Amino acid sequence: MEHETVTSLAFSDVVASRLGGETVTLCYQCGTCASSCPVAKITERFNPREVIKLSLLGEKQEVISGDAIWLCCSCYNCQERCPQKVEIADVIYALRNIALNEGYIPNIYSEFASSLLNDGRIVGISKFVENKRPTLGLPPLQPTGVDALRKILFATGFDKLQKQEETS
Amino acid sequence: MDKAKVGVFLSDCGKQVSEILDFNAITDYVKKVSGVALVGRSSEFWRGKGLQLIVDSIKNGKINRIVVAESLPKLSEVNIVQAVENAGLNPYLVNVIDLKDHCAWPHRETPSEATEKAKAILLGAIERAKLLEPIEKLEFPILKSVLVIGGGIAGMQAAVDLADLGFEVHLVERAPFLGGLAAQAGRFFPTDDCAICIQSPASDVKTITHTSRKCVYRSGFSEIPNLNILTNSKVMGVEGGPGNYKVTIEKKPRYVNELKCVACDLCTAVCPVEVPDEYNARLKTRKAIYMNVPNVHPPVYVIDESFCKFHDCAKCVEVCPTKAIELDQKSEKISLNVGSVIVATGFKEFDSSIIKEYHYGDYPDVVTNLELARMIDGFGPTGGVIVRPSDRKPAKKIAFIQCVGSRDRRYNPYCSSICCMISLKHATLIKSAYPDTDITICYIDIRTTGRQHEDYYERAREMGIKFVKGRPTEISRDPETNRLIVDVEDALLHRFLELDADLVVLAPAMVPSEGTKELAQIGLESLLDEDGFFKEYNAKLRPTETIVRGLYICGGATFPKDAPTTSLHAHSAALKAAKFMTTGKMIKDQRTAVINEDYCGDCEFCPVTCPYGAISLEPTTEEHFVARVSDLLCEGCGVCVGTCPLNAIELRHSRPNQMLAQMKGLMSVNGTSKPLVLAICCSECGHTAVDSSGMAMMKYPANIRIMKVPCTGILQIHQFLDAFKAGAQGVMIVGCKSDGCHYEVGSQKAEKKVELARVLLKEYGIEPERLEMFNMVFIEGDKFAEAAQMMTERLQKLGSLQLMGGSQ
Numbered sequence: 001m002e003h004e005t006v007t008s009l010a011f012s013d014v015v016a017s018r019l020g021g022e023t024v025t026l027c028y029q030c031g032t033c034a035s036s037c038p039v040a041k042i043t044e045r046f047n048p049r050e051v052i053k054l055s056l057l058g059e060k061q062e063v064i065s066g067d068a069i070w071l072c073c074s075c076y077n078c079q080e081r082c083p084q085k086v087e088i089a090d091v092i093y094a095l096r097n098i099a100l101n102e103g104y105i106p107n108i109y110s111e112f113a114s115s116l117l118n119d120g121r122i123v124g125i126s127k128f129v130e131n132k133r134p135t136l137g138l139p140p141l142q143p144t145g146v147d148a149l150r151k152i153l154f155a156t157g158f159d160k161l162q163k164q165e166e167t168s
Numbered sequence: 169m170d171k172a173k174v175g176v177f178l179s180d181c182g183k184q185v186s187e188i189l190d191f192n193a194i195t196d197y198v199k200k201v202s203g204v205a206l207v208g209r210s211s212e213f214w215r216g217k218g219l220q221l222i223v224d225s226i227k228n229g230k231i232n233r234i235v236v237a238e239s240l241p242k243l244s245e246v247n248i249v250q251a252v253e254n255a256g257l258n259p260y261l262v263n264v265i266d267l268k269d270h271c272a273w274p275h276r277e278t279p280s281e282a283t284e285k286a287k288a289i290l291l292g293a294i295e296r297a298k299l300l301e302p303i304e305k306l307e308f309p310i311l312k313s314v315l316v317i318g319g320g321i322a323g324m325q326a327a328v329d330l331a332d333l334g335f336e337v338h339l340v341e342r343a344p345f346l347g348g349l350a351a352q353a354g355r356f357f358p359t360d361d362c363a364i365c366i367q368s369p370a371s372d373v374k375t376i377t378h379t380s381r382k383c384v385y386r387s388g389f390s391e392i393p394n395l396n397i398l399t400n401s402k403v404m405g406v407e408g409g410p411g412n413y414k415v416t417i418e419k420k421p422r423y424v425n426e427l428k429c430v431a432c433d434l435c436t437a438v439c440p441v442e443v444p445d446e447y448n449a450r451l452k453t454r455k456a457i458y459m460n461v462p463n464v465h466p467p468v469y470v471i472d473e474s475f476c477k478f479h480d481c482a483k484c485v486e487v488c489p490t491k492a493i494e495l496d497q498k499s500e501k502i503s504l505n506v507g508s509v510i511v512a513t514g515f516k517e518f519d520s521s522i523i524k525e526y527h528y529g530d531y532p533d534v535v536t537n538l539e540l541a542r543m544i545d546g547f548g549p550t551g552g553v554i555v556r557p558s559d560r561k562p563a564k565k566i567a568f569i570q571c572v573g574s575r576d577r578r579y580n581p582y583c584s585s586i587c588c589m590i591s592l593k594h595a596t597l598i599k600s601a602y603p604d605t606d607i608t609i610c611y612i613d614i615r616t617t618g619r620q621h622e623d624y625y626e627r628a629r630e631m632g633i634k635f636v637k638g639r640p641t642e643i644s645r646d647p648e649t650n651r652l653i654v655d656v657e658d659a660l661l662h663r664f665l666e667l668d669a670d671l672v673v674l675a676p677a678m679v680p681s682e683g684t685k686e687l688a689q690i691g692l693e694s695l696l697d698e699d700g701f702f703k704e705y706n707a708k709l710r711p712t713e714t715i716v717r718g719l720y721i722c723g724g725a726t727f728p729k730d731a732p733t734t735s736l737h738a739h740s741a742a743l744k745a746a747k748f749m750t751t752g753k754m755i756k757d758q759r760t761a762v763i764n765e766d767y768c769g770d771c772e773f774c775p776v777t778c779p780y781g782a783i784s785l786e787p788t789t790e791e792h793f794v795a796r797v798s799d800l801l802c803e804g805c806g807v808c809v810g811t812c813p814l815n816a817i818e819l820r821h822s823r824p825n826q827m828l829a830q831m832k833g834l835m836s837v838n839g840t841s842k843p844l845v846l847a848i849c850c851s852e853c854g855h856t857a858v859d860s861s862g863m864a865m866m867k868y869p870a871n872i873r874i875m876k877v878p879c880t881g882i883l884q885i886h887q888f889l890d891a892f893k894a895g896a897q898g899v900m901i902v903g904c905k906s907d908g909c910h911y912e913v914g915s916q917k918a919e920k921k922v923e924l925a926r927v928l929l930k931e932y933g934i935e936p937e938r939l940e941m942f943n944m945v946f947i948e949g950d951k952f953a954e955a956a957q958m959m960t961e962r963l964q965k966l967g968s969l970q971l972m973g974g975s976q
Contacts, residue, residue: 030639031657083576
């Protein structure tokens with residue numbers, strides 16, 4: 001760590017004040033979450049215990065600009081087994097929301113977002129998939145009512161987040 | 169009652185007070201107050217000539233009520249009251265006040281305002297004194313006998329202490345043998361000696377050497393003449409009150425006569441019934457007639473009635489050489505009257521099977537520390553060999569998991585405090601007996617907080633025991649080899665481990681025992697804390713007392729404890745019980761609540777509210793009942809008074825008319841340009857916080873007038889209104905911290921009442937912020953001075969209070 005880096009403990013308060021982040025300060029670093037985590041087992045890029053520790057130590061920049069928080073697969077294994085009832089997966093959602101507000105969003109998520117704004121679907125449907133459906137006996141996909149959805153997305157400011165991401 | 173003739177005695181505290189206050193003006197003022205028969209001045213009235221003047225004035229009949237202004241009244245009052253009593257006047261007709269710390273010192277920069285305040289204080293005290301009434305002392309008999317519930321180390325130690333002191337002791341144990349969890353645990357840290365070693369009785373018992381510790385079976389413990397040991401017995405009811413508890417005990421049949429059995433083992437040899445031995449972790453079987461281990465107390469077999477075939481078999485009866493086996497024994501009801509009760513019901517291991525991912529109860533090779541202790545015990549089922557229960561082969565790789573169900577918000581949020589040491593003890597014992605055993609301890613934090621405890625941790629590391637900082641998420645089992653796999657993150661190395669093990673030992677939380685739960689069910693539930701352990705009266709000062717006099721607690725019944733702490737606790741409970749019973753009586757004054765039966769009836773507020781269970785309801789007619797106060801149990805706080813919707817309860821020593829008279833007195837003299845504030849302080853933290861602000865010479869304005877009540881819980885909403893009516897522009901309620909009230913609930917009750925009253929004030933057109941509750945402790949004198957200043961400024965901003973009809 002660089003000498004002049006000043007860590008801000010208040011970051012844990014910021015996390016705790018977010019929906020889902022309330023329980024973050026209960027963590028005592030026992031590692032049950034990490035050993036429960038299927039993602040941590042296969043990549044060193046994500047360890048829920050470390051994400052929480054860094055948040056508690058106020059290492060905001062490292063947490064929100066890194067890719068760790070986006071790697072959680074939301075299986076909730078950790079949350080089920082945490083002896084301190086830290087809502088770990090929900091804390092990670094809170095961290096993602098903070099990251100998003102500050103303009104950090106991985107490409108895949110911004111693709112989801114624009115797909116949602118443009119097509120009304122998180123995952124775009126390819127011609128291949130559309131053509132495949134009848135052969136499997138599935139009905140053709142209905143239009144998504146994207147206009148109504150966009151009204152909601154505009155009303156909630158979702159489009160602004162998107163723009164912020166585009167400009168950053 | 170005689171007409172009140174008040175003697176007022178003004179101490180200048182060696183000029184400390186008279187340098188600031190104008191004592192001549194004060195004396196002149198007091199002389200003119202009606203009912204004042206005498207005004208005395210001296211430099212001190214709590215001893216010497218000053219005190220003699222008080223005594224003489226009583227003796228020659230000049231005065232029958234006394235107001236003394238003295239420094240440190242909470243100390244000087246003791247002497248004054250004693251002298252008054254010796255002089256033949258009822259000691260509760262004395263009112264000692266403080267002109268130094270409550271007036272002269274905090275207002276030393278505005279001496280004339282302080283002098284006026286002193287007049288107000290004295291007027292209030294005199295008016296109150298005139299209304300004081302004599303209070304009698306009552307004597308309650310106390311039986312010199314004690315029931316000790318629980319025959320583990322705590323109960324045995326407490327029983328020996330009290331028996332040695334000559335009290336009649338009944339020791340009740342629900343199991344057929346003494347020793348409790350301790351005996352099962354085998355060896356203890358930090359001495360690594362046996363659990364069944366106890367301190368020998370000091371009583372003259374046969375040939376026992378007095379100072380040396382002994383195994384319980386040779387301690388002479390059972391030979392103490394005034395110690396009655398009841399095993400296989402259960403307490404069914406505890407009724408009555410301090411000094412005379414009526415206890416019912418069910419002594420279950422043992423089917424073996426304790427006086428005849430010679431422990432020859434012929435019966436177990438012929439008994440055809442074999443059942444898994446729960447005591448020995450089901451690692452062996454026992455017969456239907458059995459002893460846990462050979463060295464138990466009493467050394468008498470017991471028949472397990474759920475398995476014995478009784479008269480259909482009766483082989484044991486045939487072989488018994490002393491005819492000790494009595495298959496027709498019936499359970500016996502025993503009633504006892506005892507002066508006090510000591511609860512020593514201990515703790516037990518948490519049921520780890522609730523944590524599914526650890527598979528306890530499912531995988532046989534996952535055991536608890538207590539089960540491991542049975543394997544370590546040479547008398548145990550494996551003769552000291554550590555085995556895998558599944559195939560009885562020696563366990564070569566052992567993993568311990570700490571904090572199983574403890575420090576876990578899903579089950580038990582607390583740290584059980586002894587499990588780290590138990591695991592370290594077990595790991596080192598195993599490693600010294602079988603050095604090639606591979607041992608790993610998975611921990612969250614290692615806690616070794618006790619004398620010589622850290623040595624175990626150090627020794628464990630020296631021995632090569634491995635430590636992994638991490639709480640395992642799961643134990644799985646290799647279906648082919650049956651070996652266990654512990655899935656854990658080594659948080660220090662950032663590495664995921666899959667530890668394979670022959671045996672996994674869980675260190676479960678320690679939770680309240682069955683005995684504790686049963687006692688709760690027979691009426692002691694209110695004495696439990698949120699975790700189900702018995703709650704002490706005060707953790708710092710009264711760790712082995714409960715809120716109920718004569719009812720003591722010790723050992724694991726209060727929280728998981730190691731053996732040394734349990735011993736300490738037991739000795740403490742024994743001493744407290746002895747202190748309570750030693751004179752055979754308790755003298756208690758009637759500074760208690762008294763019910764006006766004309767008003768009282770048909771509501772249940774006071775009995776529910778009383779923190780001491782001192783109020784009961786008694787029927788008067790078929791349809792009506794009234795409250796009755798036990799003078800023995802009542803602590804005189806007045807919480808009931810504050811709760812009563814019918815004004816049917818008063819405290820003899822703090823009646824509403826006494827309070828009102830004092831209030832009016834305090835508000836009758838102003839002498840400052842600032843708005844008058846009545847600060848009603850509880851006699852505990854509130855009033856002493858005022859003392860401490862004065863002692864530290866902190867400053868606040870002289871418009872703050874202090875009135876003492878036993879507890880803020882006594883206050884009723886109309887009294888706040890009375891204060892405004894009497895001329896107060898603002899009212900401060902100063903009590904203990906909500907969770908630190910000396911009378912348990914008084915402070916909280918007052919807070920709620922203030923909240924309600926503020927709503928009411930608004931309705932009346934009075935600004936609610938004129939009334940506020942403050943919570944503080946003695947050392948927070950600064951907080952009081954700040955609050956007083958703040959309140960004054962607030963009221964100055966609000967301007968003068970206009971009441972309909974004007975203030976008096």
